[in-house]
Amino acid sequence: MSEQLDFSLHPTPEGLGLVWHQHPQMTPLVIDFLAGKQAHRALRATTKEEAIGRACAVNKYPDCAILDATAGLGRDAWVLVNLGATVAMLERHPHVVALLDDALKRLYAEHPKYQQRFHLATCATLDAARPASYDVVYLDPMYPKGDRKQKAAVKKDMQMFQQLIGSDSDADQLLAPAQRAARHRVVVKRPQHADFLAQQKPDAQVVSKKHRFDIYMTRGTAAS
Secondary structure (H helix, E strand, O other), rough: OOHHHHHHEEEOOOOOEEEEEOOOOOOOOOOOOOHHHHHHHOOOOOOOOOHHHOOOOOOOOOOEEEEEEEOOOOOOHEEEEEEEEOOOOOOOHHHHHHHHHHHHHHHHOHHHHHHHEEOOOOOOHHHOOOOOOOOEEEEOOOOOOOOOOOOOOEEEEEEEEHHHOOOOOOHHHHHHHHHHHHHEEEEEEEEEOOOOOOHHOOOOOOOOOOEEEEEOEEEEOOOO
16 A cells, blocks of 8 residues: 555564654654553553543453554553463554564563563464453454544654554454453553444443543353
C-alpha cells in the first residue's frame, strides 16, 4: 500500500525508529519500555488504578498468561506485565513487529528477568494460536479513522502509528479465534460509544473514564 511506502525504519540513538517521510520534522517513533510517560505509568501500575488489570483479572488466575493479540506499541501489554501477568504480544504489521522486537531486546539487556514474562507470540496469527493456550486474550482493535465522535487531539506518536496501521477492518473476525485461544476470558477494549465487537453482547464490563473493557467468558467460566 502507498501509505506503507511513506514509512521506513532507521536506527536512532534511542533504538530502532519509525520515520514518516511526509513529516520529516517529526521525531522517529521508538518504543521504549523503560523511559517516557507511558513506561512510567506501567511501572507504577496497580490493579486498583488500572481498569485493564481488573478486566483481565490478573490477580485471579495463578501465573496469569495473556495474549495481547493486537499489541500495537505494547503499552497495554507492558502495564499487564507490571501487574504480574506473563504477556505474549501478537502484531500483524512488520514495521511494528520490528519496533517491538528492538524494544524487547533493549529491555532484556537491562533487565533479563523479563525474558520469561514478556515476549513476542510464537504464533504468526490469532487463528494459529493453540486452543485454550492462554488464560486471557486481549483485543484492542484500531477504531476507524475519522470517526466524528473521536477526539481530534491525538499525540504525534499515535498519529504516526494510526496512519501506518489504519483501521482494523476485520476487527469483528477477531472475536471467535480469540475465544478459542482463551481458557477463561476475552477482554476487548472499546471507545465508550463503540458497538460491541461482532455485535456480541459481553458477559461483563469494566468501564474507565475514556474506554470500556468488554469481557467475554469462555468454556463455561462464570463472570466475576
